[in-house]
Amino acid sequence: MSYKVDHEYDYLFKVVLIGDSGVGKSNILSRFTRNEFCLESKSTIGVEFATRTLQVEGKTVKAQIWDTAGQERYRAITSAYYRGAVGALLVYDITKRQTFDNVQRWLRELRDHADSNIVIMMAGNKSDLNHLRAVSTEDAQSLAEKEGLSFLETSALEAYNVEKAFQTILFDIYHIISKKALATQEASSTSVPHGTTINVSNMSSNTGNKACCSN
């Protein structure tokens, strides 16, 4: 969104929160964006939205996060929001095996609707309920390796690893983007005809709203 140059940030990254219903997506979002956890939260209907700005390697990065309803039938609405997303936090509940078994189906959803090089972090949420654990960390780790995902166990309730999960996603996206930017710069500098002034300040402001990462 917002193609306009905004001096509040250098980059704008769209991230989607997905995973089965009841795994804690909305509370992960409220923990990350407002440092709040709500025990009496309602189930999400449709999509919700929040942002947070943070620093990644000296750059100001704004994360624009879309929280989606988890129930399968809602994908009719929510899958449209995968488009343009450069990151995804795929959440399951460590106390509910089914929500972990469904990770594959969510990955398929992303493959069908999202950008092919979207950065995906898998989060096993509710790690505070360790005594009710139904998914071992090892199982999750091996799935993450097999699918090439980052992985963390989180607890929105205890504010454990939520920050880190998002930071990792944003860091990874930033690295992909900055590599691409470098490649583009090199490519363009070789093709620039003699006598053309390369306006560096323009270029740096453009990085803030690249089509690939900002919408």
Add this chain to the structure above:
Amino acid sequence: MEKKRIDDYEPGPLPSPRALDRFGFFKQDVSASDSSVKNRSAYEYERIRGERSVRKWRKMIGVGGSDWKHYVRRKPHVVKRRIRKGIPDCLRGLVWQLISGSRDLLLMNPGVYEQLVIYETSTSELDIIRDISRTFPSHVFFRQRHGPGQRSLYNVLKAYSVFDRNVGYVQGMGFLAGLLLLYMSEEDAFWLLVALLKGAVHAPMEGLYLAGLPLVQQYLSQFEQLVREHLPKLGEHFSEEMINPSMYASQWFITVFSYSFPFHLALRIWDVFLYEGVKIVFKVGLALLMYCHDDLVKLPFEKLLHALKNFPEDAMNPDTILPLAYSIKISKRLEELTQEYEKNGKVVQSEEHLEKH
């Protein structure tokens, strides 16, 4: 599994009545004396106005609703006008059943609800249980784990998921059922849900919950068009900022404003909704945008989206927003748009819009 978390926070004895508003919701901020004073005087005013209106209403419906049909046939416009002013809270449950056609369904199907609740099993049972404590969690009736509110809610939703296995259970239905259960018995609430989704009086609403959510897509696309026609400047601003109605209005349609709107406003909308049909949802939606128009047209994407999910308190006053909603004429245009939508590619439109993102 979530036992530990929830039980820890379960209220022990009944909360003091001062912690609840008059509908049974826990007050958000008890210390906000300012707004409670305002609510109090509004409440008094409503009470006095209410007493007069209750007498009129009792005459109109007769004992147990016996005169209702006769009255509606003779004076439909009086009925419409009175409903728009708000059904008295003490008669709401009964009147809702009369105007929605659910009373007739109940009488025609004795014993069916019991059969569905007791003897049938549903594949949605776990999904329903998962959401029970997440439906009106701040209401005293639904807050207690396994309490009567949660049990009724479960029964109604389970019964419906068996009654119509194509719809089953979809998130959002719980808010409809929950709202109804605050005004009637389980069985009555169930039949009212049937009347709405199967279309006893108005067009069936089940498309809001069927696979693909076809009716949600249709309503959102129609709403977007109506915004462009009634509020062209705002419509233009929305497309510039890439605001799509699915970002803010899906809840309006899926739960008929019961998900996040102040309860007293939701009830007034439901009064009209049950009598006049879904067009009131469009009208209230447009009225909200109209009321906040001059602020909304100035806001950039993020602030705009925030504003669309958090309307100011004065916009939430039923006596402000409803008259504005009634003044917006859309019936004919809405019909045309429905026909156009049915002719065209349906889902394609809404997806194309998001494609731009």
